[in-house]
Amino acid sequence: MPASEGPPPGGGFTGPDIGDLSDHELIEAMIGARRRASQAQAAELAAVAELARRRFAEAAEADAVDAISPRDYVHDEVAEALTLTRWSAGDLIRFATELTERLPATFAALAAGDIDYAKARTLWHGTDQVGGGLIARIERAVLERASVQTTGQIRAKTRRLIRRWDSDAVARRRAEAERQRGVRLIETDAGTTYLSGVDLPAEEAAAAYGRINAIAAGLRRDGDARTIEQLRADVFLSLLRGTLTTTCPPAEFTDRPIGESSTVPDWTDADDRIADAVADLTRAELTALTGDLPERHHNVRMLIAQAGERITASLAGLKARWCVPGHDGSYRPSAAMRRLIEHRDRRCCFPGCRRPVRSCDADHSVPFHQGGPTCPCNVAMLCRRHHRLKQTRGWRIDHVWPGVVLWIGPTGHWRITAPADRE
Known part of the structure; x- marks a missing residue:
């Protein structure tokens, strides 16, 4: 199976000889197993939702003398069938009914294996204060990239869209949550x-x-x-x-919230859109490349790396405006450059990492000692772990565009991150 960033394949290894698989095939086996698990969980949710609908309909016709109405005892039915607590059964029933009724596109993505159970719950939780007309719009926007994003990225994108399209829903949800503090x-x-x-x-x-x-x-x-x-x-x-001997933080401490960066006007929403477009075009080109490879191509990692280099080189001239004249000989970014890069990247640039930039290193994608310039088109924010991972044998990155980073793993599987992915 060619390595790509697209939705996971439907197949996957199910036999007993998993020790005979290559590293690449092991990754594909994980992906296939996760897809099948998602499909099975969707089938369970569909059954729970249908049973709940039947019991709710029966409750409307139930005799008043019944000690417990069908609407109530469905919790006990599900709890007994799945060996759950009654509270867990109630949560499952609510999730199943709302997912199938209020978020049908999310349920369909789960049933197809394009997202997993945790991602479906994240989108469900994130839209619980949103009006019906807006939910479908948010679903479409989030599900475009949900198959290759983490729950943290999905949660952040959902919040961002709600803030943009229904700020009142954000205020309502926050006020209600704070009342429960x-x-x-x-x-x-x-x-x-x-x-x-x-x-x-x-x-x-x-x-x-x-x-x-x-x-x-x-x-x-x-x-x-x-x-x-x-x-x-x-x-x-x-x-x-009240037993701390000193409550005075170091002199450089400020009350700026963790993860917040100073606003840098040089990186704008328009630059975010340009970076997203570059990332999408790069994904499309790499997906087309890997789609033409045979199932067990032994040099997939090398071919992806070469393609990444070609794409990066082709954009070199357009990236020139981000280069800082006279700064090539300096290893450390200036304070102003670091602020710009922090504002652009928001978080660690490894796929799915949520480490805020204040806890990250300003890392040269092409190492400084190998001629890599100290400029926004070659410096990205990486947490210490992923800074070290990038230097580990078998891993490599290409800084395709300022803030757009291509990661290639030892098995040839690849991911691209862009600034908007890290919000």
Whole structure:
């Protein structure tokens, strides 16, 4: 099966000799199995929804003397059949009925295996305050790329579209959620606990986390041997208990929420649209290339890499306006350039990674010591893990256009990310 970024194939390995498969075939087996699992889950949801509809119809005709109406006992029927708690059965019934009735395109995508169960639930949750006329419009826009996006990307895109098309729905949902705010203490199997603030106002919570993070970072720089995660947890508890010896963050700390970048007017919505268009054209060209390859082509990774290089080279002249004169000899981006790149990339440029740019490295796609320039067309934000992954044998990237990054894995499977994908 040629490697591509398109929807997963319908086939896949089902026999016992999985050890005989190549690495490429193992990836295809995973994709095929996920597709079949999605189809099976859609069949379950369809059955649950149909049973619920029948019981709801019976409830309208039920005799008043019945102790429990069919509308209520369908929860018990589903719970018993699937060995669920009654609460879980109720949630499943609501999801199944609303998905099949309110979000038919999403259900169809699940039934076809183009998206999985978690993605369907993400779109369902994300549209629960949206009016009927707008839901189909959001579905169409989100499902265009949902097969190759993570739940985090789908959630972010859904929120962005709702903000653009129905700002009142955003306000309604936020107000309702904040009315349900609280604090939860949940015991784990290890004998520890989760202590969490739930449905807190976003800005205040981000500022609180920023303060905890800054104090922990200051302690770390002062030589504290605990990991940064341990320090955050200990600072969090000490602040709440009033036992922290210092509550002063380092001098460079600001109350800017984590992940927020200063507005840089040099990268605009129009530039986002151009980057999206470049990404779409690159996907189309690579998909056409891999579609013509035989099932077990042994050089698919090399051919994808060569195609990526050709596309990148063909756009070199158009990218010239992003290059910074006189900065080629400098390894580190200037403060202004870094702000522009942070504003453009939003998050780590690895497919599906949600790490905010403030926690990322400004990485040269073509290494600086190999002649890679320090400019927005060659520098992208990568979290430390994916910065290291990019340098690992078998992985490579091409910075096709400012913010548009082609990732090629060891098996020849590839993905392209663009700025709008990372919102």
